[in-house]
Amino acid sequence: MADPAASQxxxxxxxxxxxxxxxxxxRLLGQQAPQAPPLDPAAFWRPVLNEGLETWARLFAQxxxxxxxxxxxxxxxxxxxxxxxxALGQAMGTExxxxxxxxxxxxxxAAQAPVRKAMDQQIEQALQxxxxxxxxxxxxxxxxxxxxxxxxxxxxxxxxxxxxxxxARERG
Amino acid sequence: xxxxxxxxxVERFTSGYASAAASAAEAPPETVRQWRxxxxxxxxxxxxxxxxxxxxxxxxxxxxxxxIYRKNKSRLxxxxxxxxxxxxxxxxxxxxxxxxxxxxxLPNGSFIEYMTRQGFDFYLLDWGxxxxxxxxxxxxxxxxxxxPRVAREVLRSSGAPELSxxxxxxxxPVSASFVAxxxxxxxxxxxxxxxxxxxxxxxxFGLWLAKDHFNVDxxxxxxxxxxxxxxxxxxxxIKPTMDLSAGLGLWWNSWNDKYVEGFQALSKWANEYVAxxxxxxxxxxxxxYQENKLYRGELxxxxxxxxxxxxxxxxxxxxxxxxxxxxxECVRALVDAVGSRDREYVELPGxxxxxxxxxxxxxxxWPKVSGWLASRS
Numbered sequence: 001m002a003d004p005a006a007s008q009x010x011x012x013x014x015x016x017x018x019x020x021x022x023x024x025x026x027r028l029l030g031q032q033a034p035q036a037p038p039l040d041p042a043a044f045w046r047p048v049l050n051e052g053l054e055t056w057a058r059l060f061a062q063x064x065x066x067x068x069x070x071x072x073x074x075x076x077x078x079x080x081x082x083x084x085x086x087a088l089g090q091a092m093g094t095e096x097x098x099x100x101x102x103x104x105x106x107x108x109x110a111a112q113a114p115v116r117k118a119m120d121q122q123i124e125q126a127l128q129x130x131x132x133x134x135x136x137x138x139x140x141x142x143x144x145x146x147x148x149x150x151x152x153x154x155x156x157x158x159x160x161x162x163x164x165x166x167x168a169r170e171r172g
Numbered sequence: 173x174x175x176x177x178x179x180x181x182v183e184r185f186t187s188g189y190a191s192a193a194a195s196a197a198e199a200p201p202e203t204v205r206q207w208r209x210x211x212x213x214x215x216x217x218x219x220x221x222x223x224x225x226x227x228x229x230x231x232x233x234x235x236x237x238x239x240i241y242r243k244n245k246s247r248l249x250x251x252x253x254x255x256x257x258x259x260x261x262x263x264x265x266x267x268x269x270x271x272x273x274x275x276x277x278l279p280n281g282s283f284i285e286y287m288t289r290q291g292f293d294f295y296l297l298d299w300g301x302x303x304x305x306x307x308x309x310x311x312x313x314x315x316x317x318x319x320p321r322v323a324r325e326v327l328r329s330s331g332a333p334e335l336s337x338x339x340x341x342x343x344x345p346v347s348a349s350f351v352a353x354x355x356x357x358x359x360x361x362x363x364x365x366x367x368x369x370x371x372x373x374x375x376x377f378g379l380w381l382a383k384d385h386f387n388v389d390x391x392x393x394x395x396x397x398x399x400x401x402x403x404x405x406x407x408x409x410i411k412p413t414m415d416l417s418a419g420l421g422l423w424w425n426s427w428n429d430k431y432v433e434g435f436q437a438l439s440k441w442a443n444e445y446v447a448x449x450x451x452x453x454x455x456x457x458x459x460x461y462q463e464n465k466l467y468r469g470e471l472x473x474x475x476x477x478x479x480x481x482x483x484x485x486x487x488x489x490x491x492x493x494x495x496x497x498x499x500x501e502c503v504r505a506l507v508d509a510v511g512s513r514d515r516e517y518v519e520l521p522g523x524x525x526x527x528x529x530x531x532x533x534x535x536x537x538w539p540k541v542s543g544w545l546a547s548r549s
Contacts (some may be wrong), residue, residue, distance in 0.1 A: 070210075077420050085413040092409070093376060095385075101409075102385040109394045116394075135304075142305035146244050153243065153321065 044100055048091040056083030216427030223432070230437045233273040235285045237296070241325040245300030248322050250329055251284055256291030257549035259360050260330035262323060264343035267299040267314065268448040269403055274441045274529050275340075281434065283528055283538060290542045292549070295326050297343075307397050307450040311346060311459070314452070316474035319350040323357050334360035336545060339367050340528060341498065342456070345466055348506065352483050353476040361548050362483060362510075363541065365490045366527050368498040369480075370505035371464040375496055376410050381461045388457040398448035407445070410496060434530075467505060480506070486514035488544045490537065492527035493519055516544065 059079040091097055124134045241248040263284075265272045275296070276284040287294050297319075302309065326335050337359055339347035344367015351359050368374050380386065391398075408414070418439075425431040448456075465471040471478040487510050491500030500519050507517045520527060520536045527537055 074420070074424055081413045081417050081420065085411070088412050093379065095379070098379050098382065098385045101380060105391070106387070109390060113394045139304045142303065143308070146305055149244060150317070
């Protein structure tokens with residue numbers, strides 16, 4: 001039979017280790033830099049929208065009215081596009097926009113990676129069932145051809161260099 | 173008079189066409205002429221818009237040429253010319269992003285056609301459209317394996333002892349790396365057109381692709397290659413109102429047959445984006461955009477350090493004033509970085525594309541490039 005005192009001692013040791021481990025992890029996590037809150041797209045785009053409208057209003061006010069309806073309409077659209085081009089250009093040239101767009105890209109990649117992997121696996125399995133080559137297999141064959149072409153070319157280069165040297169020696 | 177016309181229009185809306193016809197009969201001849209002109213324009217608009225929707229795609233790249241070398245997807249073309257200059261010219265455009273037929277878009281509106289008419293023995297390197305099997309291709313591979321071979325083929329085909337190299341857009345830093353690291357290749361002249369060199373001044377793309385925000389490894393590791401749709405999204409984002417203003421410009425000028433023809437060809441090109449091989453994109457973003465290794469002299473390719481100071485041939489650098497992909501200041505940097513005594517920088521009107529393609533280019537850019545090169549070829 002097992003000694004109950006020894007069992008208790010072992011249990012206490014395990015319990016202490018668990019507690020210390022948990023405390024260490026808590027400390028470690030506590031030391032980590034606080035995560036930057038995700039950027040709010042609405043907060044970013046609202047001032048851009050206002051800026052675009054203000055720029056357009058300024059441009060519109062500066063332009064004299066023309067009696068030609070079509071020209072006036074074209075001018076109106078040109079100013080509208082120009083105003084938005086300026087406002088968007090200013091907004092997109094900021095660090096905040098760069099962060100925002102890369103956050104979106106990261107999110108897209110994070111979502112896409114497992115989907116792509118699962119899809120590739122399923123397609124590969126299906127192709128295998130029908131005894132057809134998979135995309136990866138075809139790519140591997142194409143890659144081998146590219147490598148072969150490269151090797152042939154290097155051989156040609158070497159051969160050319162040797163022939164040139166021989167030619168020069170014969171002449172010399 | 174303008175006020176009278178506006179009043180006439182209001183009259184037509186309020187009193188009906190009979191009254192308008194009566195007032196038209198009384199209108200001064202100048203007003204009637206303008207009305208007729210406007211009517212003809214509108215008829216032209218309708219005719220051309222219908223043609224735009226129903227006619228086949230315009231034929232681009234019509235200057236006669238022959239393929240003289242191919243390596244994997246890349247092709248080297250030699251264009252027919254009444255050769256008057258001894259030194260051949262090798263044109264190195266961007267890899268990925270778009271197809272190179274923009275440089276030979278339409279007859280009488282083509283950079284290549286112009287240069288061949290000026291007597292240059294013109295060679296175009298078409299990098300091609302890469303597939304997943306090419307994802308291991310790097311910038312280094314292009315500089316150390318493809319370009320030396322292409323240069324040799326140009327020399328062999330032209331029978332000349334030297335060649336000039338013209339790099340456009342991304343083709344400029346790539347070919348500058350080649351010229352700087354291959355002193356044994358007899359390059360007589362080097363031209364950089366809208367090619368970024370100092371990537372700290374490269375504008376919006378530089379900001380978006382900065383190391384702090386953009387994780388290129390994660391990007392390439394997840395996607396493998398950079399798909400054409402993503403390349404399109406990046407370029408559309410850099411000027412989001414471009415499509416709107418192009419559409420408006422088309423509507424306004426659609427009475428003009430020449431404009432519509434040019435628009436159709438340009439639109440075909442502008443909507444044909446090309447994917448980037450994964451490893452090429454990784455090296456391009458990391459070494460050029462994020463670490464600016466070319467300008468800082470820290471780039472090593474094929475075991476050789478790429479030192480721009482080692483470019484000692486005559487150098488001509490062309491920047492475009494309204495270029496937001498390669499702003500003039502990042503292009504200009506090459507002039508101070510090379511070791512050449514004969515070096516010149518010009519800043520011309522236009523954007524990244526209109527610098528080299530279109531009516532403005534034919535007036536401002538092509539004669540400048542041809543003139544500089546002719547006296548040195």
